Amino acid sequence: MIITFKSRATADTIMFGDVAKDLLSLMGKAFEPRGIITLEQLPDAIARLREAAERSRAAQRGQPEPDDVDPARAPVPVSLAQRAVPLIEQLERSLRASQPVIWES
Structure with a gap:
């Protein structure tokens, strides 16, 4: 599932559903197919x-760096911080422009 965050002040922010649900929960919002x-x-x-x-x-x-893993081949996990940045930027721009942010799946 894909969740799209929309605002008249910014381009859309598109995320996988599980990531978007986690971020919505962190913001204190319950996940629904559509919300504001x-x-x-x-x-x-x-x-x-x-x-x-x-x-x-x-x-x-x-977190310690693994000693026995080839850095060129090791998968690089994407942190919550990295996933949150685009949404934080969208929210901040929307606030400056006095525009709400909606989401829909």
């Missing part, structure tokens, strides 16, 4: 995602 992050909710949603991204970065910094 209102202007009043945007500051709190941004703060929650930023906090979760920082926790993700801190946890990643604490």
